[in-house]
Amino acid sequence: MGALSNLRVVDLTQVLAGPYCTMLLADLGADVVKIERPGGDMIRSNPPFVDDPEEEAYGGYFQSVNRGKRSLELNLGDEEDREDFLSLVEEADVVVENYRSGTMEKYDLGYETLKEYNEDIIYSSIRGFGDPRTGETHRQGQPSFDLIAQALGGVMETTGQPDGPPTKTGPGVGDLFTATLNCIGILAAVNHREQTGEGQYVDTAMYDSMLSFTERAIYQQSYTGEAPTRRGNSHPTLFPYNAFETADGYAVIAAFNNNHWAELCDVMGRDDLAEEYPTTAERLEHRDHLRGEISEWAIEQTNDELVGQLEGLVPAAPVQTTEEIFEDDHVHARDMLVPVEQPGADTDVEIAGTPIKMSETNPEPRGRAPLLDEHREELLGEESEAETADD
16 A cells, blocks of 8 residues: 555646656555547657567557556547546546646636536646746747756756757756656645645646756856856866766766865875865865866776775765666665566566655555556446457
């Protein structure tokens, strides 16, 4: 029994931000019913596949963020399907969607309509630019993806090398961070309803979320009047806090406080640097010179040698490849690689586990992602078209 096993979530989301949010709820025990448009979530067909895209039900993208959900294929423009949807809403605790602003209203299925069928429903939306109900802007109605949010929200301008172009982060933080914040908003609304009996509208915008994500750039602009820009792997107010090339890769060192700095200098055999630059201000003023000194030492070490010498004394770590992550004992001890069935392939695949750990109701991924319309009979008492065709 998960911590949210008392919740039924009707999930109208697709692609990444919305499905990641509802995946978190599913991992925590909620019954998540994924309502898919005719043909299914547009991301079902995205690679990678284990072997044969024609045989496998979906690729890794869909599998990763839709595990443990139930699937029902509905056309909200069809009157019978619309009635089936509303019957699910009547029994639901939460509805989540990530369409453009106004889309649900076109079907007369917006928040106000759903409240007529379930007065204490919690209705949650993830949009690029938010919903007019919580603050109207000229951008609403425009489509948005992770790249758009990162560009507008300052992430790209502050990511990358100083002499390079603006750069997106590897992971889709515009989607994933927004999804996580939206999940927090939903849980806050559930708590409020427990106290008052009142449902409400929860709205999380990707652009807004990126401003929260780049909080350092916001306060720097306010305090200094200067627009922060790309600094590579360094930090504007901490040093050393950077990646350094080694004999066989890269390692990061975070020795910005005085004690860690003294320990680093001792390991390097450079007590003279600790004596000459004992304060944060002095190290920041001479960071280019000091970066060169650390770089000359680091390049003579392998990753294992560098981290081994600093371990327990100074925060340091190798920059790992995904292959190395898969070999890391810590990752396995923390159940952060989860095997799930890949329908249509003769093997299991591994997806990222849940980082939320709880002593009494520990979250866990509850099986693979669903086949399209797999749970129609469970939910509506009807056979799916696929089952009928098989018969």
